[in-house]
Amino acid sequence: MKNSILSYALKTRLKKIDFFKNNPHIAQEITFNYLIKNGTNTVFGKEHDFKNINSYSSFSNRIPTRSYEDLFPYIQRLRAGEQNILWNSKIKLFSKSSGTTNAKSKFIPVSSESLINCHFKGGKDMLALYLDNFPTKKFFSGRGFILGGTLNKYKNYTDGDLSAILLSNFPFWVNFHRSPKLSTALIQDWEKKLKLIVEEISKQNITNLSGVPSWILVILKKILKKTGANNILEVWPNLELYMHGGVNFGPYKKQFQNIIPSNDMNYLESYNASEGFFAVQDQANSDEMLLMLDYGIFFEFIKYSDKEKSDKKYYQLFEVEKNQDYILVITTNGGLWRYLIGDIICFTSLSPYRIKISGRTNNQINVFGEELISNNTDKAIKNACLKTNAIVREYTVAPIFISKSSGGHQWLIEFEIIPRDLKLFTYILDEDLKKNNSDYEAKRSNNIIISPPKITILNNGTFYKWLEKNKRLGGQNKIPRLSNDRKIANILLKINC
Numbered sequence: 001m002k003n004s005i006l007s008y009a010l011k012t013r014l015k016k017i018d019f020f021k022n023n024p025h026i027a028q029e030i031t032f033n034y035l036i037k038n039g040t041n042t043v044f045g046k047e048h049d050f051k052n053i054n055s056y057s058s059f060s061n062r063i064p065t066r067s068y069e070d071l072f073p074y075i076q077r078l079r080a081g082e083q084n085i086l087w088n089s090k091i092k093l094f095s096k097s098s099g100t101t102n103a104k105s106k107f108i109p110v111s112s113e114s115l116i117n118c119h120f121k122g123g124k125d126m127l128a129l130y131l132d133n134f135p136t137k138k139f140f141s142g143r144g145f146i147l148g149g150t151l152n153k154y155k156n157y158t159d160g161d162l163s164a165i166l167l168s169n170f171p172f173w174v175n176f177h178r179s180p181k182l183s184t185a186l187i188q189d190w191e192k193k194l195k196l197i198v199e200e201i202s203k204q205n206i207t208n209l210s211g212v213p214s215w216i217l218v219i220l221k222k223i224l225k226k227t228g229a230n231n232i233l234e235v236w237p238n239l240e241l242y243m244h245g246g247v248n249f250g251p252y253k254k255q256f257q258n259i260i261p262s263n264d265m266n267y268l269e270s271y272n273a274s275e276g277f278f279a280v281q282d283q284a285n286s287d288e289m290l291l292m293l294d295y296g297i298f299f300e301f302i303k304y305s306d307k308e309k310s311d312k313k314y315y316q317l318f319e320v321e322k323n324q325d326y327i328l329v330i331t332t333n334g335g336l337w338r339y340l341i342g343d344i345i346c347f348t349s350l351s352p353y354r355i356k357i358s359g360r361t362n363n364q365i366n367v368f369g370e371e372l373i374s375n376n377t378d379k380a381i382k383n384a385c386l387k388t389n390a391i392v393r394e395y396t397v398a399p400i401f402i403s404k405s406s407g408g409h410q411w412l413i414e415f416e417i418i419p420r421d422l423k424l425f426t427y428i429l430d431e432d433l434k435k436n437n438s439d440y441e442a443k444r445s446n447n448i449i450i451s452p453p454k455i456t457i458l459n460n461g462t463f464y465k466w467l468e469k470n471k472r473l474g475g476q477n478k479i480p481r482l483s484n485d486r487k488i489a490n491i492l493l494k495i496n497c
Helices: 002-022 024-039 045-048 056-062 068-079 112-133 162-169 172-176 192-202 215-225 250-259 374-388 422-436 436-446 463-468 487-496
Strands: 095-096 106-110 144-145 151-153 158-160 208-212 239-243 266-273 276-280 289-291 296-302 323-334 340-348 353-361 391-400 408-417 453-455
Touching: 002 024, 002 112, 002 144, 024 056, 024 323, 045 068, 045 208, 056 192, 068 095, 068 106, 095 391, 112 162, 112 239, 112 266, 112 276, 151 162, 158 162, 192 215, 215 239, 215 250, 250 340, 250 374, 250 391, 250 408, 266 289, 276 374, 374 391, 391 463, 391 487, 408 487, 422 436, 422 453, 436 453
Parallel strands: 095 158, 144 208, 208 239, 239 266, 408 453
Antiparallel strands: 095 106, 151 158, 266 276, 276 289, 289 353, 296 323, 323 340, 340 353, 391 408
């Protein structure tokens, strides 16, 4: 009975999704007015004269785009206990993530509105869209395994991985279907947590998984080792769905298919981050994601090709074009005003608005003017693996700086299955990069500036040791794909010795 009610409640949401699919610009106008209204009497709103903002033009003229470092002074005040700084409801939660230049971590404010009307709504919509595409009798028969991070509680606030914040605040109906128990999920010691998680969930009926691919794979392999099973379906015969996001799933998919050998296994992608929940895969057999327009987020876009221009044009949703890379700018119900999140997206459809993630502005190699982004390298790795029957666990790419000869790129790779012909693997990788990136192709011409890729095979477990060494085990921590220096590469090579 509970499952029937829950299933019905999720499906009713589909009508509201259809509304913003059919009326995207009205949905964004409603969101824009809502955000301005709630920001008017904040410290930020008074500084930027929100009371006189009555159009997008006045909004964009009064508020410059900002990075995390630009917003940091406001966030410091929030963490010190002040309120009504960036948003008009109390901020007691901060999602912790890496990527800032002025400190080890970023602390993104999470309001009750962003928690409930953005992050939680995104999770519910994933299920609603899944049920719409894949009617199922098994999904609610068991539990969902959600891999979470850790929390830190202080006098004025709580911070931690977004996954841990969500786990700690989930409504009862989610916890009714979720594993492991909260006390296990939030353990600080990651090694101890892994052991207890495997012990607990290996005995349960798990029907769905959620989490970052690299860490889910760690769990699944530990379960196989513990149980002696040949594949995960021998442990969880009713497993049918993996919900993933945060990184490109392409390089990981073959590993999942090997561990979960079933044509009935479904994979559902989302685009969610500490700053907000932005898009969900809404169609079966498609890697496009529907841009979610009623989560309290107002979207703007900058053409990636214009990123260095001083007089950049900012595009509203109705102005975007298909197959054009855009830098994403967000204004949210967590108090992020015209915030440069650092992601690059590309529209694959304009009716409705669907996207793919192309990469990150700070996750690229541009030492020689090649402007490689992770979308290029992920595609190249996937294609090289497909044509050589190789499987890659993890990889990162670093520059080889020009000395007496041309420069190049060093690919440090952990293989699940090493290609029999590494030269062929390297050739396919190189050709795919040339095909999909004209700047790289030009710099590779006659090996004058960039030589062919150099592949360095790392021992299995090297990336895990790097994460451990840098205190990044678990949660939403990921391997940086691309770097403009050799800091990560040199440490990995030292660990690998």
